[in-house]
Amino acid sequence: MRRIAAVILLLCLLAGTAGGIQIVEFCPDPYQPGDPDEYLVLEGTGILDGYVLSDGEGGYRFPPGTRIDGRLTVARSGPAFEQSHGYLPDFEIEERTPAVPDVIPNGNLLMANRADELLLYRGTTLVQQIAWPGDVCAREGQIHYFEDGAWDPRPLSIGQSRLKPQTFEGVAVTAFVAPDCSYEIFSAAVAEAEREILVNVYEFTDEKMANDLICALDRGVAVTVLLEGGPVGGVSPEGRAVAGALNRSGIPVLSMTTTDAGHAKYRYDHAKYLVIDGSTVLLGSENFKPGGYPAAGLQGNRGWGVLLKDPELTAYFREVFLFDAAGGDIVPLGGTAAELYTPWAPDYTVEFAPCHAEGARVTPVVSPDTSVLILGLIEGAEESIAIEQAYITNETPCDFNPYLAAAIDASRRGVAVRVLLDAAWFNTEGDADNDEMAAIINRLAAAEGLPLEARLADLEANNLDKIHNKGVIVDGTKVLVSSINWNANSPAFNREAGVIVEHPDIAVYYLAVFEDDWDASDRSKASSAPETDRLKIAAAACILAALAGLYLYRRRRT
Structure with missing residues (x-):
């Protein structure tokens, strides 16, 4: 029974790691110059202690005891994000305003516009990896989002609505x-x-x-x-x-x-x-x-x-x-x-x-x-x-x-x-x-x-x-x-x-x-569209031939 309980506990932990908290949205190439409004969104439930976000060069973690219940947004700059989206993020990377708490940086995580990756770790375990190009296609202003098990079911740009089918x-x-x-x-x-x-x-x-x-x-x-x-x-x-x-x-x-x-x-x-x-x-x-x-x-x-x-x-x-x-x-x-x-x-x-x-x-x-x-x-x-x-x-x-x-x-x-x-x-x-x-x-x-x-x-x-x-x-x-x-x-x-x-x-x-x-x-x-094209070409050739003949005739006259 103890072995069964241990296996169940391990499966629960693995499920929480692989299918629980994850990146569900990010925008590496927003419209503002210098991309201060770039951001990502985590989704899940639980304490974020031990979670680290990285691009392979720099990264950040969250203040001890930070809890997520649903969605949590992290932007480079709170005010820049608010200008683009109309509301403040939950955290910011660069200290800009007292209204938004800061993550704890370790190096500098800046999402490159055309090619980069995002890595989500829990401790030393890699929970999630997203690369572009690859998992998504880079485009200025595009928000990449995860829905129904797939990234970017349709192109979504900053400021656009997210309507669902309704009858x-x-x-x-x-x-x-x-x-x-x-x-x-x-x-x-x-x-x-x-x-x-x-x-x-x-x-x-x-x-x-x-x-x-x-x-x-x-x-x-x-x-x-x-x-x-x-x-x-x-x-x-x-x-x-x-x-x-x-x-x-x-x-x-x-x-x-x-x-x-x-x-x-x-x-x-x-x-x-x-x-x-x-x-x-x-x-x-x-x-x-x-x-x-x-x-x-x-x-x-x-x-x-x-x-x-x-x-x-x-x-x-x-x-x-x-x-x-x-x-x-x-x-x-x-x-x-x-x-x-x-x-x-x-x-x-x-x-x-x-x-x-x-x-x-x-x-x-x-x-x-x-x-x-x-x-x-x-x-x-x-x-x-x-x-x-x-x-x-x-x-x-x-x-x-x-x-x-x-x-x-x-x-x-x-x-x-x-x-x-x-x-x-x-x-x-x-x-x-x-x-x-x-x-x-x-x-x-x-x-x-x-x-x-x-x-x-x-x-x-x-x-x-x-x-x-x-x-x-x-x-x-x-x-x-x-x-x-x-x-x-x-x-x-x-x-x-x-x-x-x-x-x-x-x-x-x-x-x-x-x-x-x-x-x-x-x-x-x-x-008969191809035949029509041939007729157009033939007519153009006749016109060119006539113009050439007229040119030669005038040269002889002069």
């Missing part, structure tokens, strides 16, 4: 599409607001949408607008004019950008949603621009959107907005006094009215926190997948985009997969864009005999300016409506917002829109 039942949904009926849904939703409108959108250049918000403010609604402070190409003159008009009306316009007080939380704030009165969320693929929300009867983009009514779901998105709209990376955007105007657009014949349904199941998809849910949606397909995207880019020349790879794998198990991509010039004139992507997909389908097909949208046939959608329909029952582009950046580093809606009526509605776009498209354009 809401019994949601009332109104589905709509651009250009057919997007503006009428937006205008009506804003007109019904009584207390509060929170707006988060990548770009805002639409005159009539700005005026709708100003009218809401005039009747006593509190309106706040958050924009991306550094969109591709910068904030446009039209965007600055809208910001100026909103500011002059009394609506605060904020922007997310890197400042002296804080690094931008996300590479781009690319979300596109409204939160209204704690009861309603309007969300979709389109920016607040004339092409995304055109007046009825005018041409615009193909985009998808939803109006969601549910207090708990709305509270979720309100918390996301309030989190993102706070911090040192949020500053006012003043704008200009330029006059607002709406550019001319061709006429458009409306085909699709909004579709309303009750009792939907809705799961928010918020990048970078829960964008992995898109993989789960595609991987769970049993019969069909319809994908309509502005564009799809591969991760590397050898690796498919993970969402596309999941769709291709689904086709290999018999799921019928269709991919519809934009055909606007800026998505087809390069050497590796939508026409090449469609050709790759179709060649793979032909080579393996898969129920898989890609097409380029025929914009002229459907009188659309471009496909700006980021949507997926699975099994005719589930729909992804979102702002998430299928590239390496959008799911992992941007703030994006979307939802997976589960309701047969809503899925049927979007499938009808997809079928209309699909049927209007020319399959041959997607299948």
Whole structure:
């Protein structure tokens, strides 16, 4: 019995050593110059006597009797850490402030940015070792964290939220599409607001949408607008004019950008949603621009959107907005006094009215926190997948985009997969864009005999300016409506917002829109992209030959 008891005691001690107190988070390369805010987090329960942290050169231990119950944070500098995170650490390495107790150093533990290691000892026993590169990949501003037995399940940078998947039942949904009926849904939703409108959108250049918000403010609604402070190409003159008009009306316009007080939380704030009165969320693929929300009867983009009514779901998105709209990376955007105007657009014949349904199941998809849910949606397909995207880019020349790879794998198990991509010039004139992507997909389908097909949208046939959608329909029952582009950046580093809606009526509605776009498209354009490239090259050669002949002719004349 004594031997058994001794073995049990030894196993308990080993369990406490190997699986108890451990490093669960660290950031070796924060944004502040000189990295005074670098830190690590221990997790566990017990007395820290005998525990030592080291990088193989220097290290530190804790004051005698220090107890951990849960998480304990150690930073190089308490004030620097507080500036980055908004609260003080439990301990600091360099004595900076009386408010934070100090560890007991032995040499100097400084985590190198690109290559280093962390060692956790209990006495002379090595409990844990983490190396980078190796266990994690180094990146400026990235927080490395341990969850569900793995390091870095998704990229996490300083200041970002840590949302978990959450689903809401019994949601009332109104589905709509651009250009057919997007503006009428937006205008009506804003007109019904009584207390509060929170707006988060990548770009805002639409005159009539700005005026709708100003009218809401005039009747006593509190309106706040958050924009991306550094969109591709910068904030446009039209965007600055809208910001100026909103500011002059009394609506605060904020922007997310890197400042002296804080690094931008996300590479781009690319979300596109409204939160209204704690009861309603309007969300979709389109920016607040004339092409995304055109007046009825005018041409615009193909985009998808939803109006969601549910207090708990709305509270979720309100918390996301309030989190993102706070911090040192949020500053006012003043704008200009330029006059607002709406550019001319061709006429458009409306085909699709909004579709309303009750009792939907809705799961928010918020990048970078829960964008992995898109993989789960595609991987769970049993019969069909319809994908309509502005564009799809591969991760590397050898690796498919993970969402596309999941769709291709689904086709290999018999799921019928269709991919519809934009055909606007800026998505087809390069050497590796939508026409090449469609050709790759179709060649793979032909080579393996898969129920898989890609097409380029025929914009002229459907009188659309471009496909700006980021949507997926699975099994005719589930729909992804979102702002998430299928590239390496959008799911992992941007703030994006979307939802997976589960309701047969809503899925049927979007499938009808997809079928209309699909049927209007020319399959041959997607299948003959290499031939198109050869024609481009031949035409260029003819032009060069003609110019050379003209040059020789003129030389002979002179």
